[in-house]
Amino acid sequence: MSRKFSDTSLLFATHNHGKLVEMRDLLRDRGIDVVSAAEKSLPEPQETESSFVGNARIKAHAAAKATGLVALADDSGLCVDALHGAPGVYTADWAEGPDGRDFDRAMTRTHGELIEAGAKEPWSAEFVSVLVLAWPDGHDEVFEGNVTGRLVWPTRGQHGHGYDPMFVPDGASITFAEMSGVEKNKISHRSRALSALIDACFT
DSSP: OOOOBOOSEEEEOOOOHHHHHHHHHHHGGGTOEEEETTTTTOOOOOOOOSSHHHHHHHHHHHHHHHHSSOEEEEEEEEEEGGGTTOBGGGTTGGGEETTEEOHHHHHHHHHHHHHHTTOOSSEEEEEEEEEEEEOTTSOEEEEEEEEEEEEOSSOOOSSSSTTGGGEEETTOSSOGGGSOHHHHHHHOHHHHHHHHHHHHHBO
């Protein structure tokens, strides 16, 4: 049986503002106040694992140990079939540059690698989100959510974050970045992982 979480405040181990906004929106109806690691001035731990779950565990346990609070961490990414699953766990790394993270750069690189590989459209891809809920005593619970779709170029839409402007989920004709937050949160990989977490751990 999964360990239950019954607090009214949750520490979200992220420095990503877009992810923070999504998590607050997803948990608003449950009356849970979501506070980020950035707001707690926590350092970002090095993500040294080669899997989503490994990196999510690093972030969740680091935040729980540093604060003595139950901490939630997300590690997520875009896995492109024609690129053999890349960028995958290195999704954010593809956005790194001399001026910090720039996801326009990351999306341009993704498109360029598809062209270089001679990949034919539709470019099928999957967003993956792994959530780890960690307690200060070292216990954790793990949940995964996925959404499949295709990539488009040029990018479309101004909402969302990350690779949202180039990802069209299956069953839709618009990108995540063209959807409202409410529309995206109904079907996103992160919302699916969180739904499983809520079913298992929230009282």
